[in-house]
Amino acid sequence: MIFPRESLTWDCYCICYEMDVEEMEVDGTENHSLRNDKIPKTLCGLDFCFHVFNKMYIDDIIALEQCDVIPGMYWYKRHPIYKVDIMGVVVKRQENVRCFIYAVDDGTGVITCCCWKSRLHEQSSEDIETTLQRCRNLPEVLRKKMSGVLMSEAKKKEGYSLGDLVHIRGKIKIFRGEREVVASYHNKLEDPNMEIVRMSELPVLYRNLYDVDTLPKKVLEELSEMSGQRKGICHSEIVPELKKILVTFIEDQQPEEISVEHVSKIPGVTDLLKEMKTSEEKNTQIQSALGVLEGEGRVFTKQKSQVYGVINPGCSMERLIMDILKRDCVKEKFQNEGCHYLHIVDEVRKSPDYSAITNSCVLTCLNNLEYQSDVIRTSFTKYFLCKI
Amino acid sequence: MDLPKCGSVQEISNALSTNQGSIKVTGRLIQHDCINRQATLCDPQTSASLCVDTSLTEPLEGSVGSLFQVIGEVEREDGGDTPIVRARIMRCVDGMDLLMYNRALRNQQKYFQSRNVTLVRHN
Numbered sequence: 001m002i003f004p005r006e007s008l009t010w011d012c013y014c015i016c017y018e019m020d021v022e023e024m025e026v027d028g029t030e031n032h033s034l035r036n037d038k039i040p041k042t043l044c045g046l047d048f049c050f051h052v053f054n055k056m057y058i059d060d061i062i063a064l065e066q067c068d069v070i071p072g073m074y075w076y077k078r079h080p081i082y083k084v085d086i087m088g089v090v091v092k093r094q095e096n097v098r099c100f101i102y103a104v105d106d107g108t109g110v111i112t113c114c115c116w117k118s119r120l121h122e123q124s125s126e127d128i129e130t131t132l133q134r135c136r137n138l139p140e141v142l143r144k145k146m147s148g149v150l151m152s153e154a155k156k157k158e159g160y161s162l163g164d165l166v167h168i169r170g171k172i173k174i175f176r177g178e179r180e181v182v183a184s185y186h187n188k189l190e191d192p193n194m195e196i197v198r199m200s201e202l203p204v205l206y207r208n209l210y211d212v213d214t215l216p217k218k219v220l221e222e223l224s225e226m227s228g229q230r231k232g233i234c235h236s237e238i239v240p241e242l243k244k245i246l247v248t249f250i251e252d253q254q255p256e257e258i259s260v261e262h263v264s265k266i267p268g269v270t271d272l273l274k275e276m277k278t279s280e281e282k283n284t285q286i287q288s289a290l291g292v293l294e295g296e297g298r299v300f301t302k303q304k305s306q307v308y309g310v311i312n313p314g315c316s317m318e319r320l321i322m323d324i325l326k327r328d329c330v331k332e333k334f335q336n337e338g339c340h341y342l343h344i345v346d347e348v349r350k351s352p353d354y355s356a357i358t359n360s361c362v363l364t365c366l367n368n369l370e371y372q373s374d375v376i377r378t379s380f381t382k383y384f385l386c387k388i
Numbered sequence: 389m390d391l392p393k394c395g396s397v398q399e400i401s402n403a404l405s406t407n408q409g410s411i412k413v414t415g416r417l418i419q420h421d422c423i424n425r426q427a428t429l430c431d432p433q434t435s436a437s438l439c440v441d442t443s444l445t446e447p448l449e450g451s452v453g454s455l456f457q458v459i460g461e462v463e464r465e466d467g468g469d470t471p472i473v474r475a476r477i478m479r480c481v482d483g484m485d486l487l488m489y490n491r492a493l494r495n496q497q498k499y500f501q502s503r504n505v506t507l508v509r510h511n
Binding site: 202 | 391455477496
């Protein structure tokens with residue numbers, strides 16, 4: 001038997017062989033630092049390995065790292081592997097009622113492959129000749145093809161014998177503690193050169209795809225950014241905790257003002273910030289917690305001092321607002337509907353103490369006043385005095 | 389299922405020197421004695437030859453002159469200097485391009501060396 005060198009497999013083989021080996025090795029080491037951390041499971045689908053049958057060495061399939069999160073998935077370096085494509089020689093076979101079990105050897109390792117028997121074959125009791133008889137009207141070429149297909153199908157039914165070169169595609173499963181490939185496609189290869197094709201194809205695939213990161217650079221950058229952010233989240237988890245402590249502190253003690261120093265001495269806060277070494281770090285955390293509270297209108301920054309004013313029922317800003325309302329609600333403009341809260345904010349900002357007050361602080365104050373029945377809302381945004 | 393050891397792919401010329409348990413070699417069958425169940429495999433390029441015990445694989449598919457691939461264990465008989473390969477798989481690979489096969493094999497070994505993994509996992 002002589003195989004034409006022009007055939008497709010030969011072409012692909014020669015291309016594989018001619019690829020520059022040295023250059024590819026450089027690529028392999030470049031991404032070394034990224035190898036150890038895995039892609040988050042939600043992004044596994046981005047990797048080409050996830051969807052395809054990966055041609056791999058059997059030794060590598062046996063050594064694949066199991067993924068804890070997703071059952072049935074394995075890691076080869078940073079690539080999620082579900083399905084594999086192997087080619088090797090049958091070195092052991094076992095026939096069960098429902099399936100054939102083969103041991104396949106590709107020169108690097110041996111793995112068991114489970115090939116389920118097709119139910120269809122059991123049902124069709126027709127033998128090849130009667131089927132061909134039915135198709136005798138077909139042209140000669142098709143009839144030959146038909147008999148070829150039927151013959152190979154019939155052979156598949158009998159299973160492969162020792163020493164056959166087989167091509168198997170399937171999912172990796174663990175059966176009785178051993179890894180095996182459950183075949184979704186299997187075929188016997190008549191051409192011994194297919195083994196050579198595979199042998200020269202694999203190093204190229206490994207060097208270019210499996211051993212390197214194949215995700216686009218942009219995705220990789222975003223991934224590394226994300227992992228950086230995750231560290232940030234760890235820190236920012238402290239801020240909501242701090243906030244909770246501060247809120248209970250303000251509600252219990254009702255202080256008029258609060259400072260960063262003051263906060264750091266609250267027992268709960270010292271516990272929380274124990275892990276941080278420098279006081280600068282602690283202060284930034286406290287400040288960001290206070291910033292959150294300011295956004296919610298519970299505290300406000302006082303001008304020219306490091307002290308935060310606290311908005312409590314009965315605080316000095318309430319008196320100021322009441323004064324403003326008493327003055328303005330008599331005016332003709334506001335007589336009927338009361339003052340818009342933005343007008344009140346403007347008026348409050350005129351006082352030097354509260355020149356940078358936020359809307360939310362004034363709204364909290366107004367809420368407190370409303371709660372005490374000092375003011376009443378005539379509409380969603382307008383406030384009126386209860387007693388003039 | 390008890391899995392046999394994988395046959396590490398070797399060229400005939402250095403198959404016996406490695407002294408590994410299981411090997412896989414490819415060569416031309418130049419002599420076959422079916423009564424004593426012995427055969428000789430030869431590499432056409434280096435003309436290195438190898439003695440094969442075929443008692444587990446008789447009858448052979450091909451005849452003398454065919455290319456054969458053998459998976460088996462290297463054994464040294466007591467007293468005898470020449471090691472023998474006890475074949476458990478013997479398959480006829482007529483039509484295989486041995487030159488290309490050896491090149492692909494060297495390429496594969498080079499790759500495995502580059503990632504510092506030996507070709508055979510010793511169990």
